[in-house]
Amino acid sequence: MENTQSSNILLCITGSIAAYKSADLARLFIKNGHNIRILMTDSACEFITPLTMQAISGNSVHRNLLDESAEQAMGHIELAKWADIILIAPCSAETISRLSSGRADDLLGAVILASKAQIYIAPAMNMNMWANIATQNNVESLRHRAMIFIGPSKGEQACGDNGYGRMSEPEEIYETIQMSENKLLNGKKIIVTAGPTREQIDPVRFISNNSSGKMGFALAEAASKSGADVTLIAGPVSLECSDQILRIDVNTAAEMYSESKKLIVDADIFIGCAAVADYSPIIQNQNKIKKSSSKDLQISLKKNIDIISSLSKEYPHKKFMGFCAETENVEEHAKIKLVEKGLDFIVANDVSKKDIGFDSDFNEISVFTKESHTHLQKASKNLLAIQLINMLSKDNQFIH
Numbered sequence: 001m002e003n004t005q006s007s008n009i010l011l012c013i014t015g016s017i018a019a020y021k022s023a024d025l026a027r028l029f030i031k032n033g034h035n036i037r038i039l040m041t042d043s044a045c046e047f048i049t050p051l052t053m054q055a056i057s058g059n060s061v062h063r064n065l066l067d068e069s070a071e072q073a074m075g076h077i078e079l080a081k082w083a084d085i086i087l088i089a090p091c092s093a094e095t096i097s098r099l100s101s102g103r104a105d106d107l108l109g110a111v112i113l114a115s116k117a118q119i120y121i122a123p124a125m126n127m128n129m130w131a132n133i134a135t136q137n138n139v140e141s142l143r144h145r146a147m148i149f150i151g152p153s154k155g156e157q158a159c160g161d162n163g164y165g166r167m168s169e170p171e172e173i174y175e176t177i178q179m180s181e182n183k184l185l186n187g188k189k190i191i192v193t194a195g196p197t198r199e200q201i202d203p204v205r206f207i208s209n210n211s212s213g214k215m216g217f218a219l220a221e222a223a224s225k226s227g228a229d230v231t232l233i234a235g236p237v238s239l240e241c242s243d244q245i246l247r248i249d250v251n252t253a254a255e256m257y258s259e260s261k262k263l264i265v266d267a268d269i270f271i272g273c274a275a276v277a278d279y280s281p282i283i284q285n286q287n288k289i290k291k292s293s294s295k296d297l298q299i300s301l302k303k304n305i306d307i308i309s310s311l312s313k314e315y316p317h318k319k320f321m322g323f324c325a326e327t328e329n330v331e332e333h334a335k336i337k338l339v340e341k342g343l344d345f346i347v348a349n350d351v352s353k354k355d356i357g358f359d360s361d362f363n364e365i366s367v368f369t370k371e372s373h374t375h376l377q378k379a380s381k382n383l384l385a386i387q388l389i390n391m392l393s394k395d396n397q398f399i400h
Contacts, residue, residue, distance in 0.1 A: 007181070008035045010083035010117070012108055013053070015043025016090035017158045018124035018167035022048065025089055025170040026056045032174075037062065039079065041095070041108055065107045076107055080115035085177065089150075090124030090167045093135050099147075100138035118181070119147045122173050127163030148225075150176045153380060154361050172383040179226045179386055184393035186227030190269045191260060192220040193307070195235030197253045199280035201299060202289045211275035213237035215323070215363065218385035219271055220245050226389050231267075233259050235274055253277050253304040264311050269319040269392060272308035280304050312342035321345040321392065327352040334368050344395070345369055347388065367391065 009029050013022045029036050038053040039062045050061040065076060088095065088108070095108065104110040112119065121142065129135060130152060139149065151168035168176075194216020198206040217239050220232040224244050231246045233256055241247055250256045253276045264270055279301035289297065312320045322343045326333050327350065334348035349365045364378040367388065374391070376384055 006033045006035065007084040008037070008082055010037050010039060010079055010086045010111070011057075012039040012041075012086060012088040012091075012111075013044040013048065014041045014088065014090060014092045014095040014108070015046060016092050016124040016167070017047060018090040019044055019047035021167055021170055022089060023052060023056055025087075025173060026053065028170055028174045030057070037079065037082070039063070039108060039111065041106065043092070043094075062107060065105075065110055076110035076114055079107075079111050080117070083111075083115055083117045085120065085181070086112065086115060086117045087120045087122070087173070087177065089120075089122035089173060091121045093123075093125045093129045093132075096121070096123065096135060096138045096142065100141045120150055120173075120177055120180075121147055122150045122167050123152045123165070124167035125152070125165050126157060126159055127161050127165040130165040131163075148180060151382075153382070169380065169383070172380060172386070175383065175386045175390075176222075176225060179222065179389065183227035185223060185389070188228045188268045189266055190223045190228045190230050190271065191233065191263050191267045192216055192223065192230060192271045193233045193235075193256060193260065193274035193276075194220065195237040195239075196275050197235045197256055197277045198251045199253065199277045199304075200251075200284050201281050202285040202287065204288050207277055207280065207301075208236075209275050209277065211235070211237075213239050213274075214361065215381045215385065216271075216273035217241055218381045219273055219388060222382075222385040222389040223269075223271075226393060228269075231263055233263075233274070253280060253307070257305050257307045257310070260307055260311060264315055264318065267318065269321070270308065270311060271321045273323050274307075275325065276304065276307055278304060306341065308343070309341040316342065319344050319392065319395070321347065321388070323347045323349075325349060325351040331366065331368075331373075334366065338368050338370070345388075345391065 011026055013019050026036050036057045037059050038057050040050055054061050098109055099112055104113050150173050152164050153166045153168045154164045155166045156162050157165055195213030196209045196211040198208045200206045220230050220241055224230045232241055233248045236251055248259050282300045282302045308322045320343045322341055324334055324337050330348050330350050334346050338346040346368050347365050349363055361380055362378055363381050363384055365376050367374045376387055
C-alpha cells in the first residue's frame with residue numbers, strides 16, 4: 001500500500017536471529033518516504049551490527065539510555081517525542097516480559113514509557129516460548145495497553161521446531177502498519193463469514209469440508225485494523241480472533257444464512273469467505289445410525305441456499321466479495337460465479353495445489369471484478385488478507 005503521509009518511525013531491534021529481517025524492514029519504510037531512526041538493545045548487536053543499520057537508515061544507531069549528545073543528555077525523551085510510530089521488530093520474549101513489567105532501566109524501556117506514539121510489536125521466539133502461559137499473560141497485558149501485535153507467523157524456526165513464533169515478513173509488517181495508521185475503512189461495517197459448515201447426519205456424523213477458516217479470520221483482522229466495525233460469523237474452527245471483532249459461532253449453513261441475513265441490513269460490505277456446504281441431509285436422524293454389514297447406507301440430500309448470492313440480489317447496493325475454491329479452469333469458473341452471484345469481487349484459488357489453500361498458512365489467489373483481473377503471488381494468508389482489504393478500501397465506488 002502506498003504511503004499517504006510521511007511518518008517518523010523508531011525501529012527498535014532486540015536480541016533474536018530474526019534481526020536480519022530488520023534491515024529489509026527499514027528499507028521498506030525509507031523507500032516509501034518515512035523517516036527512520038534505529039534503536040538497538042545490547043543483545044540485538046550480537047545478531048546484526050549497528051554499522052549495518054546505520055548505513056541503511058542514514059542515522060546513528062541509538063543504544064545508550066544516558067546519551068551525552070542528546071538534549072540534556074536525555075536521549076529517551078528526545079526519541080519518545082520524535083517518534084510518531086514505534087515498531088519493535090523483532091521483539092524477544094525477554095523484551096515482552098520487561099515491557100509488561102514497565103521496566104525503564106535500558107533505553108528501549110524508557111522510550112516506551114515516555115512516548116505517546118502508537119507501539120507495534122512483531123514477536124520472534126521459539127514456539128514453546130511463545131505458547132508459554134507467562135508470555136501469553138505478558139502479551140495480553142500489553143494489548144490492554146493498546147500495543148498492537150503483528151504476528152508471530154507459523155513456520156520452521158532456527159532451532160528446528162515448526163510452529164508459531166517466527167517474526168512476520170517485512171512486507172506484512174509494513175502493510176499492517178500502513179493499514180492501521182490510514183484507517184481507510186474507519187466507520188464501515190463489515191461482515192465476514194469464515195470456516196466450514198457442518199450438516200448433521202445423526203448426532204455423531206456430519207457432512208463438512210477441509211476449510212480451516214484461516215483466510216476468513218485473517219480478513220476479519222485486517223478489516224478491523226483498517227478501522228472497520230467487523231462481525232465474524234464463524235463455522236466450527238479452532239481459531240481465535242481479537243477482542244475488537246464481534247464473533248458469532250454457527251454450525252450449519254442454515255444458521256450462517258440466518259445470522260448473515262439479520263446483520264446485512266446495517267452492513268456496508270459482506271465478505272463471504274466461508275466454505276458453506278452446498279447440500280445437507282433431508283433427514284437428520286435423532287439417534288445414531290447403526291452400522292449394518294448387510295447393506296449400504298444411502299443419504300438423501302437437499303440443496304442449501306447460496307448465502308452470498310441470495311444476499312447480493314436482495315441488497316444490490318452493498319459491496320460483496322465472494323470466494324471460490326476450484327480444482328480446474330479456475331479463471332473460467334470464477335468469472336461465471338462473479339456474474340451469476342452478483343458480486344463486486346470474487347477471489348479464486350486452486351485448491352488442487354498441496355502447498356496452498358485449505359488448512360495451509362499460505363495461498364495464491366486471483367481477484368476478479370467485472371473490469372479487472374489481479375493475480376496475487378503466493379504469500380501468507382495474513383498478507384493476502386491485507387492486500388484484499390486494501391482493494392476494497394480503494395474502490396472508488398465505495399470510498400467517498
